[in-house]
Amino acid sequence: MELKPVAKKFVLHWGEMGTTWGVNRTVAQIHALLFITGRPLNADEITETLDVARSNVSMSLKELSNWNLIRSVPLMGDRRDHYETTTDVWELFRTVVRERKSREFDPTIEVLRDCLKSGDIASEDKAAQLRIKETLALMEALSSWASEMIRLEPSTMMKVIKLGAKVQHLVHGKPSAAANSSATKSENARQSVKAAE
Amino acid sequence: MELKPVAKKFVLHWGEMGTTWGVNRTVAQIHALLFITGRPLNADEITETLDVARSNVSMSLKELSNWNLIRSVPLMGDRRDHYETTTDVWELFRTVVRERKSREFDPTIEVLRDCLKSGDIASEDKAAQLRIKETLALMEALSSWASEMIRLEPSTMMKVIKLGAKVQHLVHGKPSAAANSSATKSENARQSVKAAE
DNA sequence: AACTAATTTCAGTCTTGACTGAAACAACCG
DNA sequence: CGGTTGTTTCAGTCAAGACTGAAATTAGTT
Numbered sequence: 001m002e003l004k005p006v007a008k009k010f011v012l013h014w015g016e017m018g019t020t021w022g023v024n025r026t027v028a029q030i031h032a033l034l035f036i037t038g039r040p041l042n043a044d045e046i047t048e049t050l051d052v053a054r055s056n057v058s059m060s061l062k063e064l065s066n067w068n069l070i071r072s073v074p075l076m077g078d079r080r081d082h083y084e085t086t087t088d089v090w091e092l093f094r095t096v097v098r099e100r101k102s103r104e105f106d107p108t109i110e111v112l113r114d115c116l117k118s119g120d121i122a123s124e125d126k127a128a129q130l131r132i133k134e135t136l137a138l139m140e141a142l143s144s145w146a147s148e149m150i151r152l153e154p155s156t157m158m159k160v161i162k163l164g165a166k167v168q169h170l171v172h173g174k175p176s177a178a179a180n181s182s183a184t185k186s187e188n189a190r191q192s193v194k195a196a197e
Numbered sequence: 198m199e200l201k202p203v204a205k206k207f208v209l210h211w212g213e214m215g216t217t218w219g220v221n222r223t224v225a226q227i228h229a230l231l232f233i234t235g236r237p238l239n240a241d242e243i244t245e246t247l248d249v250a251r252s253n254v255s256m257s258l259k260e261l262s263n264w265n266l267i268r269s270v271p272l273m274g275d276r277r278d279h280y281e282t283t284t285d286v287w288e289l290f291r292t293v294v295r296e297r298k299s300r301e302f303d304p305t306i307e308v309l310r311d312c313l314k315s316g317d318i319a320s321e322d323k324a325a326q327l328r329i330k331e332t333l334a335l336m337e338a339l340s341s342w343a344s345e346m347i348r349l350e351p352s353t354m355m356k357v358i359k360l361g362a363k364v365q366h367l368v369h370g371k372p373s374a375a376a377n378s379s380a381t382k383s384e385n386a387r388q389s390v391k392a393a394e
Numbered sequence: 395a396a397c398t399a400a401t402t403t404c405a406g407t408c409t410t411g412a413c414t415g416a417a418a419c420a421a422c423c424g
Numbered sequence: 425c426g427g428t429t430g431t432t433t434c435a436g437t438c439a440a441g442a443c444t445g446a447a448a449t450t451a452g453t454t
Contacts, residue, residue, distance in 0.1 A: 005317040007325065013308045020301050022217055024412060038324050043431075053414050058432060077420070080430060087324075089331045093339075111210045111369050120202040127235050127284075128204065134286045141358045148362035158360075159368035161338045165345035167364050171356035221442060240401075250444045255402060271409065276452070 001049045011050075022100075023067075026052055027060045031069055031085055032122040035092070039054045040073045040082035067099050090154030097150050105143050198246045204233045208247075219297075220264075223249055223256045229268055230281055232289070237270045237279035264296050287351035294347050302340050309333040 011032040014169065018028020029050055034041060043061065049053045060084060064070040068169045069092070086092055115121060115132055124132075149157060208229040214226020221302065226247055231238060240258065258280060261267040266289075267280045283289055312318060312329055321329075343364045346354060 004321055006312050006315060006321050010329065013305065017301065017305055020219055022219060031370055036325050036328065038328065056413055087328055089311050089335045093335060104214065108210065108214055111206070115203050115206055118203060125203055128233050131233065131284055132207065132233065138286045138290060141355065145358045145361045152362060152365055156365050156368065158297065160364055161342045162340045163364065163368055165349060167357050167360065168349055168353050171360055172355065253443055
């Protein structure tokens with residue numbers, strides 16, 4: 001299976017970005033390939049298309065499973081495992097956020113809590129203690145915020161994203177440079193949201 | 198300079214996480230050290246505290262500068278460069294988001310636009326074309342959303358985060374499991390925000 | 395200018411982890 | 425059960441990049 005030029009470009013770029021996103025090149029390339037192809041592929045097709053070792057594909061598929069990014073689909077009359085990924089970018093986004101949160105955020109929150117609980121915390125500077133507390137508070141807030149957001153329906157989430165910084169009017173009277181129109185219009189909105197807290 | 202137990206734990210953990218966040222261990226450790234210490238340190242103090250090579254510190258400081266995470270502060274009567282990082286976690290968060298966006302998001306948006314502009318795009322499956330378009334649309338939406346959010350005042354941003362999924366009531370009638378109270382209360386809010394778009 | 399202090403650069407070493415091919419394993423079939 | 429097909433494991437190789445020490449460079453001082 002030979003990729004068309006655009007698909008090839010997409011797969012190669014996704015692979016490169018993967019290395020900065022914390023997964024290795026092959027893993028990201030396989031995911032990109034499944035995404036752009038849009039139908040279940042077996043390991044040999046992937047091996048051939050990406051020109052890497054069969055065993056490398058096997059390990060990378062396992063890694064993608066750990067990320068909940070692929071599922072194996074049985075095909076009538078074919079014993080080989082076939083894999084597919086979602087073609088819904090929003091679901092993809094949700095999965096990535098969920099997984100990264102649990103790998104990159106939650107462990108740190110754990111450690112920070114430990115730090116504050118530990119008997120040794122008292123011997124630190126007051127200012128240092130405060131910074132650890134603030135760091136924890138920020139990470140906890142972001143973490144539960146992310147958990148809430150990924151539960152939303154894609155269409156709802158898109159609307160929230162599009163709304164962007166305009167929500168600030170609901171929590172704060174003073175508009176910033178980012179979105180400074182309609183401050184008066186949303187004044188009653190601000191009231192009701194405050195009431196909802 | 199010997200670190201107290203909690204500070205040491207913090208620095209070591211931050212260093213480990215750094216590797217999953219896309220910066221190397223020493224870079225993340227230095228940043229954590231400056232953050233927890235809360236006063237400008239010179240390269241030799243850092244070298245000694247973290248027990249790494251002086252030249253490694255030099256390179257890592259340069260890397261932190263590229264990330265806009267540290268600044269050098271002149272100290273009266275001392276020729277050596279001293280470095281500090283912000284002790285405001287929100288400013289820190291903003292900087293990291295800004296930098297990661299420009300490293301990990303913007304280049305991909307560029308490539309996706311290229312893909313769609315290219316003459317070769319027509320030869321791809323209609324479905325594949327659509328997926329690339331949707332991917333681009335999602336990334337553009339997230340990108341400009343992030344740009345708007347990091348322009349907010351920390352206190353405003355915190356309120357927006359705390360508001361969390363409740364904002365969905367402003368854009369969508371049907372509440373989800375995440376935050377399903379006060380749907381009626383925010384009904385007039387929803388109207389006014391829609392009007393503001 | 396010569397000397398000293400501080401920093402940066404760089405060639406080489408070392409570590410980590412990605413990748414490979416071969417062998418082991420598992421599932422299915424006749 | 426032996427043979428066939430497909431998958432996983434694993435020891436060894438390789439590549440990328442983190443780290444070091446020594447040398448070069450820059451800046452400040454007398």
